[in-house]
Each structure stands twice: as structure tokens, then as C-alpha cells.
Amino acid sequence: NMTLRLCCAWIFILLLPGLSDGGKHLVVPMDGSHWLSMWQVVEKLTERGHKVVVLIPEVSWQMKTTQAYMVKIHPVSYTLEELDGSLHEYILTHLKALALQNVLKTLSKVLMYHCKNLFSNRECNTWINRSHFLFDAVLTDPVIPCGKILAEHLSVPSVFFLRGTPCGLDFEATQCPSPPSYVPRIFTDHTDRMNFLQRVKILIFDIPNSLLCEFLFQPYTKLSSEFLQRDVTVPDLLRQASIWLMKLDFVLHYLRPLMPNMIM
Numbered sequence: 001n002m003t004l005r006l007c008c009a010w011i012f013i014l015l016l017p018g019l020s021d022g023g024k025h026l027v028v029p030m031d032g033s034h035w036l037s038m039w040q041v042v043e044k045l046t047e048r049g050h051k052v053v054v055l056i057p058e059v060s061w062q063m064k065t066t067q068a069y070m071v072k073i074h075p076v077s078y079t080l081e082e083l084d085g086s087l088h089e090y091i092l093t094h095l096k097a098l099a100l101q102n103v104l105k106t107l108s109k110v111l112m113y114h115c116k117n118l119f120s121n122r123e124c125n126t127w128i129n130r131s132h133f134l135f136d137a138v139l140t141d142p143v144i145p146c147g148k149i150l151a152e153h154l155s156v157p158s159v160f161f162l163r164g165t166p167c168g169l170d171f172e173a174t175q176c177p178s179p180p181s182y183v184p185r186i187f188t189d190h191t192d193r194m195n196f197l198q199r200v201k202i203l204i205f206d207i208p209n210s211l212l213c214e215f216l217f218q219p220y221t222k223l224s225s226e227f228l229q230r231d232v233t234v235p236d237l238l239r240q241a242s243i244w245l246m247k248l249d250f251v252l253h254y255l256r257p258l259m260p261n262m263i264m
Helices: 002-014 033-047 080-095 100-120 122-130 146-154 166-174 196-205 209-228 234-239
Strands: 024-028 051-057 070-074 137-140 158-162 243-246
Touching: 024 033, 024 146, 033 051, 033 137, 033 158, 051 100, 070 122, 100 122, 100 146, 100 209, 122 146, 137 146, 146 158, 146 209, 146 234, 166 209, 166 234, 209 234
Parallel strands: 024 051, 024 137, 051 070, 137 158, 158 243
Antiparallel strands: none
């Protein structure tokens, strides 16, 4: 209809070079392979005229300073050896019969230190408080919710860039249908093609997921409540995301429902 055509015309005009100003975005990435895919998005943003500030820890595997965009480095209380050790232990979990709960606890502890150091450092706190009204949006990986906590503090929209979250928090936060007897779960080795007994297994396996989430994210719940000075849970934070950029391809991944603000 005419209204739709006018809307499309206005969007086209706004996207023309020279008629639209790039925004300023804060990027709070996660290290490792998560960053290897996110930095390509960051580079595309800078190529299109957006100003980008990437907030990275001083101890990192992949994230380095660059001339392509501005980098803000914050101190952390762990060493590269400790970071390597947590990853090594996580890899061994998939090669040997190690207790997954203990390994996730170790890895989560190191990632939690990254988040805690960011909010407890005086210099970083000063910079964060001066950043009000400076950024238009926060691009982050919600596997560790530091970026979302910052977005809430700065009162700006958040854009998530991810493949998924532990124990299906992305489904819960977006209220996306995810029946356990049809949508396979991580660590089960099942695809979306299952027989009856495998579907029953997935259903039973999904029961302790809420306990696993509470175990993994309880420290972040406490940290976010202290920093934001109000009671808030991690699912509450994730529900406030404006856009979910999903690193999924239905050619390579099983079919699953998507909500309107989830983009592949």
C-alpha cells in the first residue's frame, strides 16, 4: 500500500551516503572464538561511518589494540596463564570424563573476574559515568552479561551477537518456543531427528537446566544488582535486549523458532 511504499522510500533516503550520520557504539565482546566473529561486524560498522569504542581486558587471547577503531583497556586480576588453564580444563572435559559442573565453575569464575574488575576499577567507573549520553547502543555477547549491565547503566539499547546462551537462556528471555522433546539440547549429542526414547531423554535432561543457570549466573545477579542499585536477575537483563543477531544458518543448524527481534 501507499504507506508501506512511503516508509520504504524514507528508509532508502536515510541510508544514502552523506544523508545519514553514523552512530557511536560501545562494544563489550567476549574473548576467544566469540571475538573472532564479532570483530568483523565491528570493522563493517567503522567502514560505514560509525564510531566504535571496544572495551577489552588487559589480559586477552585475541583482542588487541588497533588503528581501525578506538580501544579502551581495563585492568583485570587474573593472568594469561590462569586464562589458558581454564580453557585447557574446559577442553579436557570434552576429551575425558571430567565433572562438567566443576569445569564450568572454574571457567565461569575467570569470566566473572573480568566483569567484576571492570565495575570495581575506579578509573573504569569514572569513564563509565562520563559515558552517559555518549553512546547510541551497546553491542555485546550475552554469554557474559557485562555489556548488558553497562547498557542498562547507560540507558541505551543493547544489541546481542551470539550463537546461543548456556541452558537456553536466550529462549527464555525472548519467550521463544523451545519444546525440549523437539529442539535438541547442548551436551546431548542428539540432532533434531530423534526417536521416541531420545526425545524422552532430552525432556529429562532439560529439567536441571534451570538449576545450572542459577549456578552459573548467580554471581552476575549479585554483581548487576549492586552496580545498578536495584534487584535484577540475568534473565531480566536479557529480556531488555533490542535486537538479537543470531550466528545461525539453517543450512548448518537444526530448524528452530525465531522471534521478530531475532535476526540471522
